[in-house]
Amino acid sequence: MKRILLTIGVLGVWVCAMAQGHPATSSDSAPDFPESEPLTLRRCLEIGLERNYDVRIVRNDERISDNNATAANAGMLPTVDLQAGYAGTFDNSRRTTLRAGGSESESSVYDQSADVGVAVNWTLFDGFRIRTEYRKLRELQQRGALNTRLTIEDFVATFTAEYYNFVQQTLRLANFRYAMDLSRERMRIAEEWYRVGSSARLEILQARVDFNADSSQYMSQIELVTASRIRINELLAHPDLGREFVVHDTLIVINDRLRWDDLVGKTCETNAELLIADRDNAISELDLKSIRSRNYPYVRLSTGYGYNYNRYGSGTNLARGTLGLNAGVQVGFTLFDGNRRREQRNARITVENTQLTRQRLEQSIPADLSNLWQAYRNNLEVIQLEKENLIAARENYRIAMLRYQKGDLSGIEVREAQKSLLDAEERILTAQYNTKLCEISLQQISGNVLVYLE
Numbered sequence: 001m002k003r004i005l006l007t008i009g010v011l012g013v014w015v016c017a018m019a020q021g022h023p024a025t026s027s028d029s030a031p032d033f034p035e036s037e038p039l040t041l042r043r044c045l046e047i048g049l050e051r052n053y054d055v056r057i058v059r060n061d062e063r064i065s066d067n068n069a070t071a072a073n074a075g076m077l078p079t080v081d082l083q084a085g086y087a088g089t090f091d092n093s094r095r096t097t098l099r100a101g102g103s104e105s106e107s108s109v110y111d112q113s114a115d116v117g118v119a120v121n122w123t124l125f126d127g128f129r130i131r132t133e134y135r136k137l138r139e140l141q142q143r144g145a146l147n148t149r150l151t152i153e154d155f156v157a158t159f160t161a162e163y164y165n166f167v168q169q170t171l172r173l174a175n176f177r178y179a180m181d182l183s184r185e186r187m188r189i190a191e192e193w194y195r196v197g198s199s200a201r202l203e204i205l206q207a208r209v210d211f212n213a214d215s216s217q218y219m220s221q222i223e224l225v226t227a228s229r230i231r232i233n234e235l236l237a238h239p240d241l242g243r244e245f246v247v248h249d250t251l252i253v254i255n256d257r258l259r260w261d262d263l264v265g266k267t268c269e270t271n272a273e274l275l276i277a278d279r280d281n282a283i284s285e286l287d288l289k290s291i292r293s294r295n296y297p298y299v300r301l302s303t304g305y306g307y308n309y310n311r312y313g314s315g316t317n318l319a320r321g322t323l324g325l326n327a328g329v330q331v332g333f334t335l336f337d338g339n340r341r342r343e344q345r346n347a348r349i350t351v352e353n354t355q356l357t358r359q360r361l362e363q364s365i366p367a368d369l370s371n372l373w374q375a376y377r378n379n380l381e382v383i384q385l386e387k388e389n390l391i392a393a394r395e396n397y398r399i400a401m402l403r404y405q406k407g408d409l410s411g412i413e414v415r416e417a418q419k420s421l422l423d424a425e426e427r428i429l430t431a432q433y434n435t436k437l438c439e440i441s442l443q444q445i446s447g448n449v450l451v452y453l454e
Contacts, residue, residue, distance in 0.1 A: 001402040004005075009140070012257060015378065024216075035334065036149075038245075038246045038247055038248040038250060039245055039246065039247050040247075040248040040249075041160060041247075041248070041249065041452060042276055042452070042453055042454070043143065043158055043161050044159065044163060044236065045159060045160075045452060045453050046234045046453070048155060048237075049152065049156075049160055050237055051154070051236055051238070052155055052235060052237050053237055054151055054154075054155065055148075055151055055152060055155055055395050058147055058148050058151040058152075061144060061147065061148075062145055062147065062148045063144050064419055065140050065141045065143070065144030065145075065214050066141055066144065068137055068140065068141070068365075069137040069138050069140065070137070070140040070305050071134060071193050071292060072132075072135060073417050074130055074133040074134035074137055075123060075126070075129075075130045075202060075395060076131075076134060077122075078120050078121060078301075079121050080118065080119070080120050081114070081118070081119045081120075081121075082117075082307070083115070083117055083119055084114075084116040084117075085115050085116075086108060086114045086153065087110045087112070087113050087114075088111065088113075088438055089110070089111045093381070093454050111310070111311070112310070112311040113309065113310045113311070114306070114308075115306060115307065115308040115309070116306055116307055116308045117304050117305055117306015117307060117308075118256075118300070118304055118305050118306060119246050119303075119304040119306075120301075120303045120304060121300065121301070122301045122302075123298065123300050124299045124300065124301055125296075125297075125298060125299040125303075126293060126296075126298045126299075127218045127292075127293030127294060127295065127296030127297070127298065128273050128289070128296070129293035129294070130292045131292050132286050132289045132290045132293060133286075133288055136283055136286040136290070137287065139282050139283050142279055142284065143276060143279040143280070143283070145290070146279060147276070149272050150272040150273065150276065152450075153272060153444055153447070153449045153450065155235070155442075155450055156444075156449050156450060156453065157256055157441070157443075157449050158235065159232070159235050159236075159445040160449075160452050161436075161437055161440055162228065162231050162232055162235060162250050162382060163232065163247065164436050165226070165228050165433065166228040166232060166247060166248075167247060167249050167250070167252055168227065168252060168429060168432075168433045169221065169224045169225045169228050169246075170225055170250075171250075171251075171252075171429055172221055172224075172426070173221045173224075174428060175223065175422060175425050175426070175429070176214065176218040176221050177218060179209065179214045179217070179218075179418065179422050180214045180215055180218055182214075182397075183207065183210050183214045183417055184209035184211055184217075184364055185401075185417070186210070186211075186401075186404070186411065186414060186415075186418075187204065187208055187210075187355035188404060189202045189206040189404065190203045190206075190207040190411060191204055193407065194210070194271070203410075203411050206411050206415075210411075210415055212232050217260050217349075222373050226242075229242075229244065229245070230242060230305075232245075242365070252432040252433055252436050254266065254380075254383075254432060254439060255439055256380055256434055257438070258376065258439065258442060258443075260373060262370060263373070263442055263445075263446045264366075264369070266446035266447055266448055267349070267365060267446045267447065268446055268448075269368070270445060270446070270447030270448070271290035271366065271445060271446070271447050273281070273360070273361055273419055274313070274361055274362070277354070277357055277358040277361050278358065280357070280358075281351070281354040281355055281358055282333070282356045283354075284350045284351045284353075284354045285351055287350065288344065288348060288350075288351055289342065290345035290385070291343050291344050292344065292345050294334055294337070294340055295340075296333075297331060297332060297333040298331070298332055298333070298334075299329065299330070300316050300329070300330040300331075300332075301326040301327075301328075301329055301330075302327070302328050302329075302330065303325070303326065303328070304325070304326050304327075305324070306323075306328075307321065307323045307327045308321065308322045309321045309322075348385050351426070356417070365445060368441075368445060369442065369445050369446075371439075371443065372438050372441045372442050372445070375434070375438045376435060376439060376442060376443050378437035379431050379435035379438060380435060381437060382431040383428060383431045384425065386427050386428035386431055387428060389424045389427070389428075389430055389439050391420075391427060392422040392424075393417075393421040393423075393424040393425075394421060394423070394424075395418060396417050397417045397418060397420070397421045398420075400413065400417035401414065401417075401419075440452075
């Protein structure tokens with residue numbers, strides 16, 4: 001019993017050590033697809049935000065910008081160096097004395113020197129460049145956070161659109177399957193009429209042609225469903241791109257309660273692209289200010305403490321050692337470096353470009369918002385109209401089938417009624433999906449696309 005407990009304890013320690021030696025990545029720790037329950041949109045987004053490669057990359061970039069936003073990286077802190085050195089020289093020397101009136105010469109004189117100490121260097125003032133650089137690093141940190149937010153919003157919008165595209169393609173596949181069933185039933189009725197001698201063989205052939213056409217359309221639709229499934233697995237960074245799953249939604253649910261005034265207000269306040277443009281403008285202005293700081297003088301402090309030892313191969317002093325503190329202040333001014341004026345001109349142009357980019361976004365984003373809003377409202381009206389058409393098409397087909405079963409209607413006329421029904425179902429499905437795309441885009445532009453995570 002003790003041996004078993006000891007073995008379990010050793011295995012537990014080994015597992016912990018392996019876990020510490022090989023930390024789990026985001027992909028390893030991310031939740032996988034549930035095996036039994038259907039996938040909801042929220043669940044898929046949660047998985048994707050942990051596994052998607054673009055999201056993980058931009059989050060790492062944000063961590064880098066966070067690590068860079070320090071006083072030390074801006075040059076506000078001193079540098080401390082521990083230095084040690086040794087040097088030796090071989091010389092031939094000749095010395096002449098005035099009193100003795102003679103000269104002395106020595107060959108292969110070996111002089112040695114060694115030193116060890118701590119040196120501190122600190123830029124006290126550099127024309128406000130250091131303070132400007134620190135503010136720039138903070139702006140880059142905020143921009144990194146905005147880039148992460150923008151990537152997450154793009155992912156949520158892209159995946160939500162693909163999720164409902166999968167729902168659309170699945171519904172369309174069901175419609176085509178229903179069309180096959182209708183054509184099969186029509187072919188069965190035609191065969192029954194042919195057996196009793198009430199119709200010609202041409203009717204059976206025409207019904208079979210229509211059934212084969214519906215079957216071909218159904219097979220082509222399977223490819224579109226498969227392509228959408230693969231795209232979803234790709235967005236979720238699943239290793240098995242062909243893995244099959246079932247989604248929770250069987251209908252395209254549309255939010256018809258969006259309000260224009262709310263969308264405009266949120267767009268002006270929270271749109272990620274506008275906020276990033278503000279950060280870019282601030283960064284370009286700080287770059288210009290950093291270049292202008294070279295027009296000011298600089299003040300640098302240096303100090304150190306160490307030991308210096310010299311040993312002489314000739315002369316009256318054989319060796320000399322010093323131990324102590326040294327300090328100094330350097331004040332300077334760069335009169336000319338050849339690039340300052342050019343860099344300032346380019347920096348001013350960059351500031352102008354960032355301002356123009358912001359103004360362009362102020363114009364293009366409201367334009368996109370207006371176009372999407374118009375399409376959103378129009379598609380809502382189209383959905384209501386197509387719902388009425390679908391009811392009429394279903395009733396029309398029901399009556400046509402009853403007359404066909406009685407022999408009062410030809411197969412071509414039944415096919416026309418069937419086609420009208422399928423076209424009505426296709427139009428309302430397309431209108432619902434287009435409305436959903438407009439809704440997603442409106443939520444994204446207004447900075448509210450994360451509502452699909454709720």
